[in-house]
Amino acid sequence: MSNVPDELAYSAEHEWVSGEPDAGAEVTVGITEHAAQALGDIVYVEAPRVGDTVVAGEVCGELESTKAVSELYSPVSGTVTAVNESLEASPETVGSDAYGDGWIFKVELTETATDLLDAEAYAATIA
Amino acid sequence: MSDAILRSPLHDQHVALGATLVPFAGWEMPVRYTSDIAEHTAVRTGAGLFDLSHMGEIAIRGEDAGAFLDFALVGRLSALALAGAKYTMLCTPDGGVIDDLIVYRRDHDHFVIVANASNKDVVVEELAARVEGFDATVEDESAQIALIAVQGPLAEGIVARMCTRGDDDIHAMKYYSTANVLLQGDIHAFVARTGYTGEDGFELFVGADEAAAVWALALAEGAADGIVPCGLSSRDTLRLEAGMPLYGQELTRETTPFDAGLGRIAVFGTAAKPRGDFVGREALLKAKVEGPDRVLVGLVGDGRRAARTGYAVLDEAGAAVGxxxxxxxxxxLGRPIAMAYVPASLAEPGTVVGIDVRGRREDMTVTALPFYSRAS
Known part of the structure; x- marks a missing residue:
């Protein structure tokens, strides 16, 4: 059973959001341990670029493993303010430390996110 | 046929090892135990242990067993030496591939055919339909047999140590040959030096009720060599690097052995070594003479985004051509690799083609197969 930290918010597409997802705030985004485990060994992360506009529920990148490729969805709407450059050399971090060093990008929200799940609700979707 | 999911006799072992189990050809099998890459690398550098109990085992017995297989399959199996193994195919009268198979000769009148799990029932039905008039029987023994593979450069020592009788035979076996040995006291195993990984390795056919003991024995005897249980995901990348076709992807009823670059397995006979009629002969001879209009090639990419099954191959102008x-x-290799059907005009090694990777073009270069060959 994978870890679902209480302090994070989640999307139905298996992204996590750290920080208050309010308009004007900056949040950090990654994929859940559950999603990383399903993908297997992640060998390439194509994240959005700094300055890109992302929209909640829309594809903004992709995750490639030896077994499969999966689209990366943005859980929030806003402007990308940072991407995790260390994933270029160490994409496997997304799997080995999904909620820490495996973060993927940061977003400054243009609108408050309303569709996110709390840990309990997300855990129920993957049970 | 029941829709119930089939379980390997090693199911409990997989669960205890923490395997991720997935549906595969009607079975629930391990896709990985820990890490696809670690499992893949173990087979390339040490040893990996695979449960292949989902594969089909079909016994052919009778005085006409060799003659029957000569008629039913594209190879001349009657010429196979005792204890030998041969890669071959079952084709339709049109030359399309029904399944690719390994045939083992256990005696002059006894062969064992290993078929893909997804095709096993179809293969049994086809063989049963073709056996009429021959003094031979077709028996599906899949449920009674577990198939366990030990693959990798350290496999020989591990399998020899598993034997209580026959360890000398293991050391003496050539690739694509077989032996009968005893494991852990009195477990009978039919052992073949074959595999689907591009490495040296062995496949052990044992009774389903003895699978757990043989699995545990392989883990115990392989422990000092760092043997790693391996799932279907690593099996797929291993065979892909070795340029080995997979039924349903490189091989289908719409492809002939010639399309897949495997025309050599269709044996038409010569004046000195004549061969009689076989199912698909006329169509396959035509395919040989005319040559395929598409060619199975290897592709290597410089980028990071991998081509996947079903993606279009694009020519210079961006038109889908394969x-x-x-x-x-x-x-x-640390790079994306792929196999693809392309027109003969784009099949020359060094040719650059485009791949439509989810709407964006990625260039890949045609390269000779296999991508990886073990040092011999």
Whole structure:
């Protein structure tokens, strides 16, 4: 059973959001341990670029493993303010430390996110 | 046929090892135990242990067993030496591939055919339909037999140590030959030096009720060599690097052995070594004479995004001219690799083609197969 930290918010597409997802705030985004485990060994992360506009529920990148490729969805709407450059050399971090060093990008929200799940609700979707 | 999911006799072992189990050809099998790349690398550098109990085992017995297989399959199996093994195919009268098979000769009148799990029932039905008039029987023994593979450069020592009788035979076996040995006291095993990984290795056929003991024995005897249980995901990248076709991807009823670059397995006979009629002969001879209009090629990419099954191959102008059959980031090469059908005009090694990777073009270069060959 994978870890679902209480302090994070989640999307139905298996992204996590750290920080208050309010308009004007900056949040950090990654994929859940559950999603990383399903993908297997992640060998390439194509994240959005700094300055890109992302929209909640829309594809903004992709995750490639030896077994499969999966689209990366943005859980929030806003402007990308940072991407995790260390994933270029160490994409496997997304799997080995999904909620820490495996973060993927940061977003400054243009609108408050309303569709996110709390840990309990997300855990129920993957049970 | 029941829709119930089939379980390997090693199911409990997989669960205890923490395997991720997935549906595969009607079975629930391990896709991985820990890490696809670690499992792949173990087979390339040490040893990996695979449960292949989902594969089909079909016994052919009778005085006409060899003659029957000569008629039913594209190879001349009657010429197979005792204890030998041969890669061959079952084709339709039109020359399309029904399944690719390994045939083992256990005696002059006894062969064992290993078929893909997804095709096993069809293969049994086809063989049963073709056996009429021959003094031979076709028996599906899949449920009674467990198939366990030990693959990798350290496999020989591990399998020899598993034997209580026959360890000398293991050391003496050539690739694509077989032996009968005893494991852990009195467990009878039919052992073949074959595999689907591009490495040296062995496949052990044992009774389903003895699978658990043999699995545990392989883990125990392989422990000092770091043997790693391996799932279907690593099996797929291993065979892809080795340029080995997979039924349903490189091989289908719409492809002939010639399309897949495997025309050599269709044996038409010569004046000195004549061969009689076989199912698909006329169509396959035509395919040989005319040559395929599409060619199975290897592709290597410089980028990071991998081509996957079903993606279009694009010519210089961006027109779809072929299709990717298998593709993945190669753990050994560290680059995306793929197999694809392309027109003969684009099949020359060094040719650059485009792949439509989810709407964006990625260039890949045609390369000779296999992508990986073990040092011999």
């Amino acid at each position: 299709e990717v059959t298998s593709g993945a980031p190669s753990p050994t």
